[in-house]
Amino acid sequence: MPTTLLVPADPLRPRRPDEHFAPEADAAREAGLDVAVVDHDALTTPDGARRAVARVQEGDRQAVYRGWMLRAGRYAAFAEALRDRGVTLRTSAAQYRQAHELPGWYAALAEVTPPTVWTTGDGREAFERAASDLGTGRAVLRDYTKSMKHHWHEAAFIPDLADTSAAWAVAQRFRELRDDEFTGGFVLRRFEELSKAEVRTWWVGGVCTLVGPHPDTPHDPPPNLDLAAVAPLVAALGLPFVTVDLALRADGVWRVIELGDGQVSDRPGTVDPETFVAAVL
Known part of the structure; x- marks a missing residue:
């Protein structure tokens, strides 16, 4: 065809x-x-x-x-x-949702990604219940599809979930910035110290076909990447075209930061389009 x-x-x-x-x-x-x-x-x-x-x-x-x-x-x-x-x-509509929204892929990759909880909707009670489930300490906030990491201290990073008022203030600011684009609910992820910039990997039919820098750091060459723990988990999802963003944690363990649908994931400008098309189409 x-x-x-x-x-x-x-x-x-x-x-x-x-x-x-x-x-x-x-x-x-x-x-x-x-x-x-x-x-x-x-x-x-x-x-x-x-x-x-x-x-x-x-x-x-x-x-x-x-x-x-x-x-x-x-x-x-x-x-x-x-x-x-x-x-x-x-990519079918169901497959797109599974890849595009964090609750669709988190369980399959839970062992290689930070502990995560989420709400349905944007209510304070549900947010505080989810925060309690995650526990105390540092966390990163996003919704089902996107973070506001470029507004790190006001709308993404929570220094301590035990400070419920401060955590809710971050959530409110996040909700304000996302406005009509807010999707699904609040997502809270345990903060983990990373030692290097993220790497964006591209997968077709469960096979990694391209490794490159993340679009936020396009000139940082990706380090040697160990996909041994991640590859079988991504393959088991059965998704036709996805990206997986990974970063090396401070203790030397590769962690999945994000899985996304490959159709709407940005290509870093330093990855030439001919190489890209040959790898993913």
Whole structure:
């Protein structure tokens, strides 16, 4: 079955790929793949999925999306609109949610990632109950899909969960900053000291096909990586296309910081698009 790469359209030139994804689109065409653009703005609206995929050619084909993050419900509508055109996303709506939202993958990777608890919703009572379950000490706050690590001291890092008022103040600031993008509930993760920058790994069909720097530190070459403990756990998830971000803990143990859907994970600019496309498509 032929594969089509789907990328967001440039908002000002809707027949062309968004400039952020244009290098990948060019590399895919050079590799002989079909490329089509979708209207990301339409995808984010309740009834816009069919309009968003209007430029995707109809026909029996598989597609891989490389674009901006979508809520799980919007991705499901996207997948349905494509199915109506005979196009099947390699990653199903259920698989996307499992990879994109932390509760979907945490249990499978619990032994190689910091201890974690979460709430449903943004209420204080549920937050304090979850904090109590995690215990005292340092923690990092996020929601099901994203942290606010660039607002570290005001909306991400909690120095001591025992100080419930201070912890809740961080949660309130996080909720304020996430605004309409807040997803699922609060997630509290035990803080662990890391000795090096994160590494982003790319997995297709449960196999690691590419190792590179994290987008936040694109010029830091990844160190020698030991995936022995992680690889079988990622493979057992049965997900078609994911990223796994890892970092070396201060005691020399590799830890999973994040698993994400590969379609909406950013490619560091220092990973050339030709290498990337060959590895993941």
